[in-house]
Amino acid sequence: MKKPLQITVNGEIRQFFAEPYCSLLDALRDELLLTGTKKGCDEGDCGACTVLLNGQAVTSCLVLAHSAHDSQVTTVEGLADHQKLHPVQQAFVDHGGLQCGFCTPGLIMSAVGLLQENPNPTEEEVRFAIGGNLCRCTGYNKVVEAILAAAQAMQNKLKA
Amino acid sequence: MPRFEYLEPHTLRQAVSMLQQHGSHARIVAGSTDFLVRWRTGVWKPQYVVNLQHVPGLDRLSYSPRNGLRLGALVRVRALETSPVVRQRYPALAAAAASFAGVQVRNLATVGGNVCNASPAGDTLPSLLAFDAQCRIVGPQGERWLPLEQFFLGPGRTALQPAEILAELRLPPPLPNTGSLYIKHSPRGAMDISYVGVASVVSLQDRGRVCRDAKIALGAVAPTPIRAASAEAMLRGQTITPELLKRVAAEAQRLARPIDDVRATGAYRKDIVAVLTQRTLERAIEMARGAEMPFEVQRRLAVQAAF
Numbered sequence A: 001m002k003k004p005l006q007i008t009v010n011g012e013i014r015q016f017f018a019e020p021y022c023s024l025l026d027a028l029r030d031e032l033l034l035t036g037t038k039k040g041c042d043e044g045d046c047g048a049c050t051v052l053l054n055g056q057a058v059t060s061c062l063v064l065a066h067s068a069h070d071s072q073v074t075t076v077e078g079l080a081d082h083q084k085l086h087p088v089q090q091a092f093v094d095h096g097g098l099q100c101g102f103c104t105p106g107l108i109m110s111a112v113g114l115l116q117e118n119p120n121p122t123e124e125e126v127r128f129a130i131g132g133n134l135c136r137c138t139g140y141n142k143v144v145e146a147i148l149a150a151a152q153a154m155q156n157k158l159k160a
Numbered sequence B: 001m002p003r004f005e006y007l008e009p010h011t012l013r014q015a016v017s018m019l020q021q022h023g024s025h026a027r028i029v030a031g032s033t034d035f036l037v038r039w040r041t042g043v044w045k046p047q048y049v050v051n052l053q054h055v056p057g058l059d060r061l062s063y064s065p066r067n068g069l070r071l072g073a074l075v076r077v078r079a080l081e082t083s084p085v086v087r088q089r090y091p092a093l094a095a096a097a098a099s100f101a102g103v104q105v106r107n108l109a110t111v112g113g114n115v116c117n118a119s120p121a122g123d124t125l126p127s128l129l130a131f132d133a134q135c136r137i138v139g140p141q142g143e144r145w146l147p148l149e150q151f152f153l154g155p156g157r158t159a160l161q162p163a164e165i166l167a168e169l170r171l172p173p174p175l176p177n178t179g180s181l182y183i184k185h186s187p188r189g190a191m192d193i194s195y196v197g198v199a200s201v202v203s204l205q206d207r208g209r210v211c212r213d214a215k216i217a218l219g220a221v222a223p224t225p226i227r228a229a230s231a232e233a234m235l236r237g238q239t240i241t242p243e244l245l246k247r248v249a250a251e252a253q254r255l256a257r258p259i260d261d262v263r264a265t266g267a268y269r270k271d272i273v274a275v276l277t278q279r280t281l282e283r284a285i286e287m288a289r290g291a292e293m294p295f296e297v298q299r300r301l302a303v304q305a306a307f
Ligand SMILES: Cc1cc2nc3c(=O)[nH]c(=O)nc-3n(C[C@H](O)[C@H](O)[C@H](O)COP(=O)(O)OP(=O)(O)OC[C@H]3O[C@@H](n4cnc5c(N)ncnc54)[C@H](O)[C@@H]3O)c2cc1C
Pocket: A043, A044, A045, B027, B028, B029, B030, B031, B032, B033, B034, B035, B036, B037, B052, B073, B074, B077, B099, B100, B101, B102, B105, B108, B109, B110, B111, B112, B113, B114, B115, B116, B117, B121, B122, B123, B124, B160, B164, B165, B166, B167, B191, B192, B193
């Protein structure tokens, strides 16, 4: 039977019902209709379902929705400031960091999680941070370029 | 998919009584990374899931020079990777954590879940064994302590009795002049299960010439992670020489009883045990002699990928 829960998603308190066995991923997609977060494998392997849970990147397919009761979740939908893309999103566009785009929300959330903890990562640190995200199109180089460029842009903005 | 009811205890005592009430129909979850995969594939079919994540204090990590490292069962693998005190005093454990899955899984997976899941290939297990971890177990009869070495009974099988919960792990403080490292050999550099994992902890004396104590633990080469006791004994009290390390590595290889599976043949795994034992010992000795080994370097060493 569905039970009530409350999660702050992208800054907004959302109260809804979910089955006891519903994952955070299914709750986001099917109950809250936030379909930006993708389901690639439902086994924790592909990273397409990455969101920030209390500020940390997690595979939302491995989280029970009820376990996230009263927590803070950020999905890819929560990054842009109205029409203005988040610097990581903008960098993916500018540097060709995506092709089919299926892995992109997950990669972007991993990158945002990384840059929150480490605003000035080396290339090796970027590759380490996206080790849990599979992309079958780009070959990763342009993804890494985009994340490094985003880090640079965010640093410049801080200095300005 | 069979469905389950979700239960959320707020104390360990409450969790134990939920487990008592529902017996074999209940299963504990911590980070739920093993659980949700096994549930979706139909391997585990509990009617009740007892989520430990909201029991306060179970995710505490603390260190004191007297008592060593205390790890609540709910401490995340990511915390082991990033904790300054773990990196400094228990480098083999931080390296094991860094070799584990990807960031997103490490942010969920708990050390207690890794231990209780009792996979022979569990990445934190060789390091925990090599640091002589002790388990604090809470159950219907109260509390008991058990050396981690006696905790593993077989793949997925542990010494936990019905309604018992692993509450905490304690790692004694390392001796002075100690170094340690974990190396995992796996198909890919990220997100893969190890073919073999080896953790070595070495303490030196007499200005770094003589081995005071050594611990070596092997993962994925027997039904449980194991200590290579006879290999360790060859090092204790001895002057360290390259020949000695070779013989110790050969002894560790002899102790390994790996299986053939889709990842690697047993014979290949045995060869790798010798290589990784020697490498982890050499690096641990360098560290024990005071060589600077930044975490980035340890992390690079920690995963030796085949592809
Ligand atoms: C994509 C992916 C990659 C992975 N990569 C790795 C890897 O590289 N290395 C590795 O070692 N593992 C890996 N794993 C396995 C898994 O993440 C680890 O075993 C993890 O540590 C399990 O912890 P958890 O908190 O998620 O456990 P859960 O899934 O919550 O529980 C696991 C088992 O332990 C029991 N349990 C948990 N906590 C307790 C407790 N305190 N007392 C008693 N019983 C308890 C549960 O009942 C269950 O049987 C991976 C898993 C996935 C999905």
